[in-house]
Amino acid sequence: MPSNNVSRSRSCHVVAMAVPGRGHINPMMNFCKLLASRRDDVLITFVVTEEWLGLIGSDSKPDNIRFGTIPNVTPSERVRATNLLGFLEAVMTKMEDPFEQLLKRLETPVTTILADTFLFWAVSVGNRMSIPVASFFPMSASVFSMFHHFDLLVQNGHHPIDISGGSDNLNYFQWLDSQPCNSVLYVSFGSVYSVSSAQVDEIAAGLRDSGVRFLWVARGESSRGREMCGEMGLVVPWCNQLKVLSHSSIGGFWTHCGWNSTVEGLFSGLPFLTFPLGIDQVSNSKAAVEDWKIGWRVKGQAGVETLVKREEICWIVKRFMNLESNEGKEIRSRARKLQKICQEAAAKGGSSETNVDAFIRYITQLPSH
Missing domain, CATH: 3.40.50.2000 (Glycogen Phosphorylase B;)
Structure with missing residues (x-):
């Protein structure tokens, strides 16, 4: 009660x-x-x-x-x-x-x-x-539109989404504080869907072989991931994601593209490596890669059955975290522009505040029951 x-x-x-x-x-x-x-x-x-x-x-x-x-x-x-x-x-x-x-x-x-x-x-x-x-x-407005018009998608043969388918806190922030600016890849695939054990092995090996610094939230696989990942990264079962994404040492976000993670990455001004596992994540991945042009796909198709090999992971992680390449500079520049748009929307007098105030005015005029 x-x-x-x-x-x-x-x-x-x-x-x-x-x-x-x-x-x-x-x-x-x-x-x-x-x-x-x-x-x-x-x-x-x-x-x-x-x-x-x-x-x-x-x-x-x-x-x-x-x-x-x-x-x-x-x-x-x-x-x-x-x-x-x-x-x-x-x-x-x-x-x-x-x-x-x-x-x-x-x-x-x-x-x-x-x-x-x-x-x-x-x-x-x-x-x-x-x-x-x-x-x-x-979730995102585009995914709401997909659900709302799903009958039209079926009629036209389009199926853009598969709908079936404490001390630690101190330690990881201390570790982040000791890393160079924009040098760490943050890796997290959300709290619901899981990748296969075979894919965990490939991710761990790919990250290790890339030589890139990383912080990986591996949930139930954190112990095994820690054993396999070598000395360049830190593997934890959980972290305060928004604070981590806002840390100066984070230079990129490898994400499943859940909407919460997508929004937090946008507000933090980070480029994405996308790894959609289902539902709205495919649409969010498409938006990040094709529409906003702030990231690349690690995995093209949603679903846990598609195995991405360690060699592919190693190659794309090294390329993604190369801050001196022209393509790396371009996606980070676009990510910072989107961050500014998000900040302006959330600021005083921005569209978010305006819309919330309009909603409050409406519900406060309703009779009680």
Whole structure:
């Protein structure tokens, strides 16, 4: 249940719910913090499973954001990647009822439900309780358009995406502080999809043979990767990604192209090596390589079955991190221009602030239920 230390004298009460995964909860919470910072009279109840409350409950947040909890009706965050279909089925079939029951128990009348677009049942809950629902899509606008017009893609034979398919913290920052400016390749493939053991071996060997400095977030494979990678790199199970990407020693980002990682890389002004594994990542990879022209593909096709050999990895990593080459200078120059555009959009009076304020004006005019 939500805590009671927040004043109930609010003009607007938003109840937010994301798919219980890092790539959905993080952007939803960031958006809620942005809403809360714009108006003191907006109260936000951020609904998570009991497990996720244990993971993020102690994180700093504004006083006008409080947590609400539902039972752990989905597989644990620790194992969901091993049974993604089972996880998605639980999200679609087991979260709706406890969420609705929570809404009914809230003492402060609810103005708006802010729901992850992939929680299709949230609209039904809103209709039954006469509460407006705002949809929060945690991917790019181009991918939203693909989903929205998917029938047209099928009709025309276009399938651009495959939809089936502590002390450590101190140590890695100390290591980054000791590296030359723009010399380190940051490598991370997200928190959901995994690459095969054979691909991990090829990545480790390719990085080792390249002679390039790197920081690799290898999650469950960090111990094995550490043994294979040699002396030029550091392999960790987790890191604070945005702070790492903003570090002066980072000169490039080898990414799976999840939308959160893509946006963080853009804000950090970095060029990309792209390694899409599924869903929206293919579209984001295409945007980075073909549209924005700030990176190169390591892997052309999404899916974990395509093995990229160590020789290819070694070659492209060395080429990518060559700061003196003309092509290296060009992609980094374009990346810095995109960084400036992102910063201007997020600055005071920018398009992001304008759009958020317009959304707040709308929801604060809605009646409570």
